[in-house]
Each structure stands twice: as structure tokens, then as C-alpha cells.
Amino acid sequence: MTINIQKSFQQQERGTLYLVATPIGNLEDITFRAVKTLKEADLVAAEDTRQTRKLLTHFEISTRLVSYHEHNKQASGPELVRLMEEGQTVALVSDAGMPAISDPGSELAALAIEHGIPVVPIPGANAALSALIMSGLPTDRFHFVGFLPRDRKAVQETLDEVKGLKATLLFYESPHRVAKTLEAMAGKLGDRRVALVRELTKRYEEAVRGTISECLAYLEEHPAQGEYCLVVEGSEGSGALQEEGEWWTELAPEEHVYYYERQQHSRKDSIKLAAMDRKIPKRELYNQLL
Structure with missing residues (x-):
């Protein structure tokens, strides 16, 4: 493996991939820097273009919007990298919060790094x-x-x-x-x-x-x-x-339920938890307690 060193803000011929955090609920979650980046980018790549278009319209952002998601990443990812190699900047967003967390943005970031393209975070809200x-x-x-x-x-x-x-x-x-x-x-x-x-x-x-x-x-x-x-x-x-393994195996059903009752659980909740431990239906445990 060859070491990879990124100087995010040095002038270069290639474009940049910006990972831009978007609101997780309240529109005011977004940062001034995020709005500026979305306005100045050549492209905004979005998980759901319909959702992102509402955000861009609200902040009067007219940047071209393209789709990048789980089902088109194999084709869209290399194309976005090609555009960045030609000097264009791409702002990647998810539906809410930080891109590249529990979404395919992480794969685009890895692909960009592989091709020597700077990957710059624009931090913000995270659920x-x-x-x-x-x-x-x-x-x-x-x-x-x-x-x-x-x-x-x-x-x-x-x-x-x-x-x-x-x-x-x-x-x-x-x-x-x-x-x-x-x-x-x-x-x-x-x-x-x-x-x-x-x-x-x-x-x-x-x-x-x-x-x-x-x-x-x-x-x-x-x-x-x-x-x-x-x-x-x-x-x-x-x-x-704290107990490891099936700690309850030596307990009779009533003792098992009482274990949870001693922890201030209701009778009903204690039976439910004991049934979960034993991997049996609650009704079956009820019958054993009769």
C-alpha cells in the first residue's frame, strides 16, 4: 500500500469531493459553510434528488443536481470521479446528516481517494x-x-x-x-x-x-x-x-422470573424477559408457571 497524503486547500488541477452535512430535521441545522459549498460546487450528488431539491430550493441554490445512490453507484461513481479528474467539484449529500455514514457515500469517498482526488468534510448535524x-x-x-x-x-x-x-x-x-x-x-x-x-x-x-x-x-x-x-x-x-452464556439454565422458571422481579421489573415484564432468555413464547412460560 502506498501512503496517501492530502493537502486539502492547496491549489491543484483536479477537482474536490466535498462531503456536505445536511439537516437531520430542522432546516437551521445546516451551516453557513455547507450552503456556500453547495452554491459553489459544479455538481451536487444526492441520495434522493427529490428530497435534496427541496433543500436547494429553500436556500436558493441552483447548482446542477445528479443522482448517486445504492442502486446506481457502480455507474455513477466512476463518472463522478472522471468529472473531478477533469477539475470539477462535487458536493455529496445524503438525505439527512453526514454523508458516507450508513450510505454508499463511503464508497465514493474511497474511489476518489484511490484516484488522488481530495475528499473534504463539511461537518454538521449527525443523528x-x-x-x-x-x-x-x-x-x-x-x-x-x-x-x-x-x-x-x-x-x-x-x-x-x-x-x-x-x-x-x-x-x-x-x-x-x-x-x-x-x-x-x-x-x-x-x-x-x-x-x-x-x-x-x-x-x-x-x-x-x-x-x-x-x-x-x-x-x-x-x-x-x-x-x-x-x-x-x-x-x-x-x-x-454481566453473566456470560446461558446463566439461567440452573434456574426453575419461577426463579428465573423472580430474578428479574428483584431488579424492580413488573411481573409482566419479568415473564417477557425470562421467555426471551429461554427462547420460548411468553404463553408457554406462563403455562409453566401455573
Whole structure:
């Protein structure tokens, strides 16, 4: 591997790839520098051109808009690099927040670097970090996971990979999957403290803080709405389950449920958590307790 050294602001014949942060909710999230960069770029490459066009119109930006997303990156990426090699500047944006995080922008950045094109960040709002700092959980170490896989087995494998980390864990999740994701976390990580953060920087911004079981109970009464950031405490937190492996195997069903009741969980939530541990339906555990 050849070392790569970038001097971002030295004059050069090639163009530049600017990674421009856009609002995550409130339009005032955008920075003056971001607006200036979008106005001065030769092209704005967007994940969703319809969404970005609304932003450009609001700030009276007339820069040419092109599409770059997961489904056209193989063709669009090399073409954008070719234009930058000819001296044009490209401002890459995602639908919200920092590009190249949980989107194909990272691949365009890598391709540009491979071709000797400067990659310059224009920092701004980021949902995961915003959720972290308002969560009340430790911020000295954190690990970004992003969206969990769709496949149930892959979800379990991913949670196995991170369950021993001492760092606070950051996830993204859609509203129709957030409850299932929390249930999977309870089974693999234990009943840790968590913050469910949604609608960041918008009018209905909300943070629900508590243990995983408490947040699951809350969602039963208040159905999930909007995109979520899940902030989960690390393996050494006060609510994190410290036991390794299937620690409950020597416990009778009633003792297993009582373990969670001693941690101030309701009877209902204790049964739900014990059923998750045992990987059986709640109804089956109810029957065993009769």
C-alpha cells in the first residue's frame, strides 16, 4: 500500500469531493459553510434528488443536481470521479446528516481517494452523535453499529459481536422494527439502560430513557413513530447483564422470573424477559408457571 497524503486547500488541477452535512430535521441545522459549498460546487450528488431539491430550493441554490445512490453507484461513481479528474467539484449529500455514514457515500469517498482526488468534510448535524449526547449514557467511548441486518440470525450474530463491548452502543432503527430490535437486545445483551431518541431537531423530538424492558412496555402504550436512534449502555453499565452464556439454565422458571422481579421489573415484564432468555413464547412460560 502506498501512503496517501492530502493537502486539502492547496491549489491543484483536479477537482474536490466535498462531503456536505445536511439537516437531520430542522432546516437551521445546516451551516453557513455547507450552503456556500453547495452554491459553489459544479455538481451536487444526492441520495434522493427529490428530497435534496427541496433543500436547494429553500436556500436558493441552483447548482446542477445528479443522482448517486445504492442502486446506481457502480455507474455513477466512476463518472463522478472522471468529472473531478477533469477539475470539477462535487458536493455529496445524503438525505439527512453526514454523508458516507450508513450510505454508499463511503464508497465514493474511497474511489476518489484511490484516484488522488481530495475528499473534504463539511461537518454538521449527525443523528447518532446527537442522540448520544442527550441520552445521559457515557460518552467517553462509543461504538456505532447503525442499522441491524434484516435476517434474524444475522441480528443475533451482530449482537453477539458487540455484547462484550464496554462502549456505549449506537443503532439506527425504523419504527416498525424498533420493538423487535429491543426484544432481540434484551435476549442477547440483558436488560440494559437505553435511550430511544426520535424526531431529532424537529418539533416532536423525543427521548425515552429507561431499561430495555421499561422502554418495551412504553412502546406497547405508545406505538413507535418516526426514525429512531437507539443508544444502549455498554457491557459494564449498571444495568448490563454481566453473566456470560446461558446463566439461567440452573434456574426453575419461577426463579428465573423472580430474578428479574428483584431488579424492580413488573411481573409482566419479568415473564417477557425470562421467555426471551429461554427462547420460548411468553404463553408457554406462563403455562409453566401455573
